[in-house]
Amino acid sequence: MKNKSPLALPYRIRADLLQQLAALSHAGIPALQALPMIKLPAPYQSRMVETLQAVKRGKNLADAGLQSGLWTPLEAGLLQAALAAGDPTPTYRHLASYYEEKAQQIATIRSGMMRPALMSILALFIPPLPQLVAGSLSMAAYLWHAARSILLGAGLVAGGIYAYRRFQMRPADAPASWLDQVLLSLPIVGKMHKRRNLCDFWQTMALLLEAGLPMFDALPLGLQGASNVLLRRELARILPRMQKGATLAEAVRALPDINDDTLLGFIQTGETSGTLPEMLSRYAKSENTSLALQQKQVAEWIPRIAYALIASIIAYGILKSGAFTPQVPKDL
Numbered sequence: 385m386k387n388k389s390p391l392a393l394p395y396r397i398r399a400d401l402l403q404q405l406a407a408l409s410h411a412g413i414p415a416l417q418a419l420p421m422i423k424l425p426a427p428y429q430s431r432m433v434e435t436l437q438a439v440k441r442g443k444n445l446a447d448a449g450l451q452s453g454l455w456t457p458l459e460a461g462l463l464q465a466a467l468a469a470g471d472p473t474p475t476y477r478h479l480a481s482y483y484e485e486k487a488q489q490i491a492t493i494r495s496g497m498m499r500p501a502l503m504s505i506l507a508l509f510i511p512p513l514p515q516l517v518a519g520s521l522s523m524a525a526y527l528w529h530a531a532r533s534i535l536l537g538a539g540l541v542a543g544g545i546y547a548y549r550r551f552q553m554r555p556a557d558a559p560a561s562w563l564d565q566v567l568l569s570l571p572i573v574g575k576m577h578k579r580r581n582l583c584d585f586w587q588t589m590a591l592l593l594e595a596g597l598p599m600f601d602a603l604p605l606g607l608q609g610a611s612n613v614l615l616r617r618e619l620a621r622i623l624p625r626m627q628k629g630a631t632l633a634e635a636v637r638a639l640p641d642i643n644d645d646t647l648l649g650f651i652q653t654g655e656t657s658g659t660l661p662e663m664l665s666r667y668a669k670s671e672n673t674s675l676a677l678q679q680k681q682v683a684e685w686i687p688r689i690a691y692a693l694i695a696s697i698i699a700y701g702i703l704k705s706g707a708f709t710p711q712v713p714k715d716l
Contacts, residue, residue: 390453392552393428395490399483401454406476415445445472456552461608465588468605469595478587485676492680496687503694508533552611560613567612572682577612579675582642584609585619587668594661599626618642631655646670 393401401422408418419436423429431454438448444467450460459479466475508530515521551563567577588609592602603623610616618641625635633651636643647667654663 390431390553391546391549392456393424393431393454395483395487397424397428398459399480399487402476402480402483406473406480409471409473409476415439453553457555457558458552458608458611461605462584462588465592465605465608469592469597471595474591475588482672485679489679489682492684493686496684497690500687500690500694504537505530505534558613560617564612564614568614576675576678576682578615579671581610581612581615582619582644582647583668583671583675584611585615586647586664587672590661590664590668593664599632615642632660 392398401424404422405418408421413421416436416439419432419439422432424432431449431452434452435445435448435454438451439445443451444464446455446460446463446467449455449463450457455463462475462479463472466472512521512526512529516523516526551561554561568574570577585606586609589602589606592605593599597605600623603626604620607616607619610619618639621639622632622635625638626632630638633648633655636651637648650663650667651660654660657663
């Protein structure tokens, strides 16, 4: 029995997996026949094998993948809702597209960070150079100072990646954590995180309602679309208001943390015309397009900001070292 859940799969692998599932599902091939056709990189193939074995024992793909670590709890919740709706193909495609964008953004940031990374290494070696030349710093101390900082930076980056992938695997019923609040509080990123969560929720609701699920049954399932527990709690307040007789638009309008004038327009149009699933789907697609553009811009600017910051640190270190300041001999 596993004592610790595995890390979430890397975005690129998740995108490829979901693209293959979408193609096979669209072709009418059920999970039991589709899974043996999909091969993951060696470190993750065991999860696919465990998932297939669980499906053979009668579990659905969402539960089986969650048990083996193939899915995060959020993905399992979305797939559970999609399976309840009837056809998981749109959800496979939606998730695959989302993870493909995330993988491309990370690749863009990684490529753009090469120059700032080189600059940061120079920032470690250049400032103490005058002390080395003057003899006040030994070669061993000079090299250790730089190596220590490089190891510390690499450790922080690796630790951050590990913590984020671990965070993605927390149970769907996990209590709110400090990271939920931090993600919402961050400048720029916080607003994007909130919009992404709400967009995923309404996308899930559109899929469920389109499949014919009643609103009162769809709302609890749709909550799985939001990864942030604090936002999920706000969204959970919609159902009690509707049970008391409010329309969806009235329930959303009463919750300022999730209210959005554009969303309300789509909901009111959908409720009036009887096309609510279509209107929610249109809203989610519009939000997805806007978020993709914003995330691309952020990914392009992160390396530039890092480069400017590191260049400033190098310049400050050189000026502070006094390397270009004339020194008066002490014996004069």
